[in-house]
Amino acid sequence: MRLTIIGCSGSFAGPDSPASSYLVQSEHEGRTWNLVLDMGPGSLGALQRHIELDAIDAIVISHLHPDHCLDLTGLFVVTKYHPTRGPLPRVPVYGPQDTAARMSRANGVTLCEAADPHGMDSEFDFRTLVSLDAFQVGPFTITPHRVNHPVEAFGFRVEADGKVLAYTGDTDSTPDLLPLLRDADLVLADSAFCEERDEVRDIHLTGRRAAEAAVAATGVQRLMLTHIPAWNDPEVCRAEAAQVWLSKVELAVSDEVHDI
Numbered sequence: 001m002r003l004t005i006i007g008c009s010g011s012f013a014g015p016d017s018p019a020s021s022y023l024v025q026s027e028h029e030g031r032t033w034n035l036v037l038d039m040g041p042g043s044l045g046a047l048q049r050h051i052e053l054d055a056i057d058a059i060v061i062s063h064l065h066p067d068h069c070l071d072l073t074g075l076f077v078v079t080k081y082h083p084t085r086g087p088l089p090r091v092p093v094y095g096p097q098d099t100a101a102r103m104s105r106a107n108g109v110t111l112c113e114a115a116d117p118h119g120m121d122s123e124f125d126f127r128t129l130v131s132l133d134a135f136q137v138g139p140f141t142i143t144p145h146r147v148n149h150p151v152e153a154f155g156f157r158v159e160a161d162g163k164v165l166a167y168t169g170d171t172d173s174t175p176d177l178l179p180l181l182r183d184a185d186l187v188l189a190d191s192a193f194c195e196e197r198d199e200v201r202d203i204h205l206t207g208r209r210a211a212e213a214a215v216a217a218t219g220v221q222r223l224m225l226t227h228i229p230a231w232n233d234p235e236v237c238r239a240e241a242a243q244v245w246l247s248k249v250e251l252a253v254s255d256e257v258h259d260i
Contacts, residue, residue, distance in 0.1 A: 001026045001160045001260040003186065004050050005226070006036075007043040008252035010192040010204075011067050014230030017254035018042025019067040022167065022188065023050055026160040028139035033057050035140050037156060037167055044071040044078075046254065053078050054088050058137040060129075060144075061095035062169030063153035064102050069095070072124070073107040079123040090125045094135070094142075096152040100126040129154055145180040147171035148202055155180045163260045166220075170227065172202045173209050183219035186260050188252065191225035191237045207240035207249070215244055226252035 002025045007018030019040025026033050034051050036059045047053070053075065061069045072093065079088045093099065101117035108119060120126075127135075131146035131154065139161065144154040148171045155168040157180055166184035168177065170192070181187050189210035198206070205213070207225055214220040223245050228234050234251050241249040 001158075001163045001165065003165060003188070003258045003260055005252045005254050005256050005258075006046050006050070007038075007040050008226045008228065008254055009040075009042075010190075010227035010229040010232070012229070013040070013042035013067075016230075018046050018071075020062075020227055021047065021071070023047065024140065024158055024160075024165060026139045028160075033138035033140065035060065035137055035142075035158070037158075038062055038068040038169075039071040039075065040067045041070050044074040049255065054085065056091055058092040058094065060142060060156060061093065061099060062156065062167070063149060063151050064096055064099060065151065065170070066106075068170070069099075069103065070106060072103050072120075076103075076107055076120050076123050088123075090123060092127060092137070093124045094127045094129050094144075096154065097128055099128070100124070145176055147176060147180075148174035150203060157184070161260075165260055168205070168210070168213075170204060172205055173213060177213045178217045181214055181217035181220055184217075184221070186222045186224060186258065187214050187217075187220050188224050188226050189214065190227045191241070192227050192229055192232070194232060194236060195240050207237035207242075208244055211241040211244035211249070222250060223247070224250040224252050224258075228252075 004023040006021035009017040020038040021043030022037040024035040104119035134143040143157040158165040192204035
């Protein structure tokens with residue numbers, strides 16, 4: 001299994017990275033399967049440096065805040081209107097309740113289109129996530145885990161090739177992180193907040209709280225911090241995590257590729 005960081009900037013696209021998006025790949029049945037986790041602003045352009053857009057096998061959206069899903073509207077344009085490839089096959093999109101309606105409203109160019117909750121159904125095959133209800137995409141087994149965020153939000157446990165990638169999405173501390181992260185080969189963890197500065201709870205992890213969750217889960221091999229806003233110093237986030245995580249604390253960097 002291979003992970004490519006498409007975008008890792010928290011809350012908005014930064015100068016060096018799009019907002020949240022990750023490409024997970026595995027070889028299966030004689031070809032490469034491409035799973036996209038989240039499509040935040042700027043990710044559609046960056047994704048094209050790594051794969052053709054018609055090669056996407058499925059998209060999984062952790063929650064409906066714009067920094068995790070808004071570039072689905074651009075993919076809709078490519079899927080529907082590409083002048084030489086013609087209409088592309090419907091792309092499966094797994095997301096929280098109301099994903100289809102939210103994306104249709106975001107994409108609407110007239111009041112009529114904006115009011116149509118099924119305005120993108122001819123291009124995307126929307127499917128609703130249910131916590132702990134695993135599903136299969138080619139070689140990938142994906143298990144959503146409800147996490148701790150102000151809206152319905154999920155982390156994902158992605159398994160293929162005997163390996164486990166655990167992606168927290170946006171979350172603060174919660175016991176529900178333990179089964180999500182347990183024995184993961186790589187944990188990709190929200191680290192948008194900083195200790196002492198960000199006192200509000202139940203929105204994001206800090207580097208320290210991400211590390212505490214990984215340690216408490218047990219069996220985690222690698223910890224990588226992501227969703228760090230451009231106004232944060234990533235080294236501060238790393239240092240906070242290193243107080244708890246005694247192995248190397250990794251930082252997600254756009255366009256980097258990691259074998260899992």
